[in-house]
Amino acid sequence: MNIGQLSSRELCNQLRSTGLRWILGPFIVHLRSRVPDFFQHLQMFYHENEILEPPWDDIADFHASLHPSFGLRRYWRPKVSFRLDGNSFFTPFPLSHAPPMFEWGMNMAVASRSNHYLLLHAAVLEKGGCALVLPGTPGSGKSTLSAALSLRGFRLLSDEFGLYCPQKKVFMANARPVGLKNESIDVIRAFDPRAVLSEEYPHTRKGTVSFLRVPVGSVQQIDFGVVPRWIVFPTFEQQSATYLEKIPAGEGFLRLAANAFNYETLGQSGFGGIAEMVRDSQMMQLRFGRLDEAVAELQNLTSVTP
Numbered sequence: 001m002n003i004g005q006l007s008s009r010e011l012c013n014q015l016r017s018t019g020l021r022w023i024l025g026p027f028i029v030h031l032r033s034r035v036p037d038f039f040q041h042l043q044m045f046y047h048e049n050e051i052l053e054p055p056w057d058d059i060a061d062f063h064a065s066l067h068p069s070f071g072l073r074r075y076w077r078p079k080v081s082f083r084l085d086g087n088s089f090f091t092p093f094p095l096s097h098a099p100p101m102f103e104w105g106m107n108m109a110v111a112s113r114s115n116h117y118l119l120l121h122a123a124v125l126e127k128g129g130c131a132l133v134l135p136g137t138p139g140s141g142k143s144t145l146s147a148a149l150s151l152r153g154f155r156l157l158s159d160e161f162g163l164y165c166p167q168k169k170v171f172m173a174n175a176r177p178v179g180l181k182n183e184s185i186d187v188i189r190a191f192d193p194r195a196v197l198s199e200e201y202p203h204t205r206k207g208t209v210s211f212l213r214v215p216v217g218s219v220q221q222i223d224f225g226v227v228p229r230w231i232v233f234p235t236f237e238q239q240s241a242t243y244l245e246k247i248p249a250g251e252g253f254l255r256l257a258a259n260a261f262n263y264e265t266l267g268q269s270g271f272g273g274i275a276e277m278v279r280d281s282q283m284m285q286l287r288f289g290r291l292d293e294a295v296a297e298l299q300n301l302t303s304v305t306p
Helices: 008-016 039-045 095-113 142-150 183-191 216-220 249-258 268-280 291-302
Strands: 020-024 027-033 062-068 079-084 118-127 130-135 155-158 161-165 170-172 178-181 201-204 207-212 227-236 243-246 282-288
Touching: 008 020, 008 027, 008 039, 027 095, 039 095, 062 095, 079 095, 095 161, 095 201, 095 207, 118 142, 118 268, 130 142, 130 170, 130 291, 142 155, 142 178, 142 183, 142 227, 142 291, 155 161, 155 170, 155 216, 170 227, 178 183, 183 207, 183 291, 227 249, 227 268, 227 291, 243 291, 249 268, 249 282, 282 291
Parallel strands: 027 062, 130 227, 227 282
Antiparallel strands: 020 027, 062 079, 118 130, 118 155, 118 161, 161 170, 178 207, 201 207, 243 282
16 A cells, blocks of 8 residues: 555554554655644655554654654644754754655765665666666755656666665665755746646754655655766856866766765775776766756766666
């Protein structure tokens, strides 16, 4: 059964009582929430994710909860807190910002509990059975590009983290809503009017944010990992001409390692994983000022049969 097959009442009751367990790529999430209306976020963005039904063995990768304010705080500027295994890692958000708190809380959970993978700060998409990896720092255009490509037929494996398995030598799928910020929201709306976006959440620590629902196929194929083929470092520069160029393997190695959260923690395994990616992939740099031109360049790049 998928989350979308539960009625609103069933979903809300399960979140409030025993909690909801569902499969999210290579992870199992266990979530409890008493936040009013938060179940709507799950219905909209996780409707295709498979539920694990009772009885459970109480094993999950992430035991998380969303706690609303108690006491008088319920009525005066109500807040919401995200907890992982009972521990709070963020200052509370306004109650109406429960969805971004959950999504950022899950980012933190993946980043802190996934050292069996090489974690890249990168979007990963699949085309023709191979992975296009877009490593990038905030402001590089990574999320906007991955959102646009997912709307043009690419399968989205991940927007925030590239989960590379050194043993299987593939990127694991972990498709979740794509977080868009500020001007990127209207850019994606203009790029494809069919894009399904959440409401906008203003005045967050990242400005105004909204979430894009990923195509159904990206969730339905979540069990399939992909070998890397193209590694492209995007850089958005307003008014810039768009051009894609090769970079030396050595430069690519250093830049890729710098985008890995746990490269030093993994030691030899981390070094070997980066080396394998560089050996098996085309290393490119993309500078762009127009989204449609950048998408066209990447479509052309990935249209070549491996």
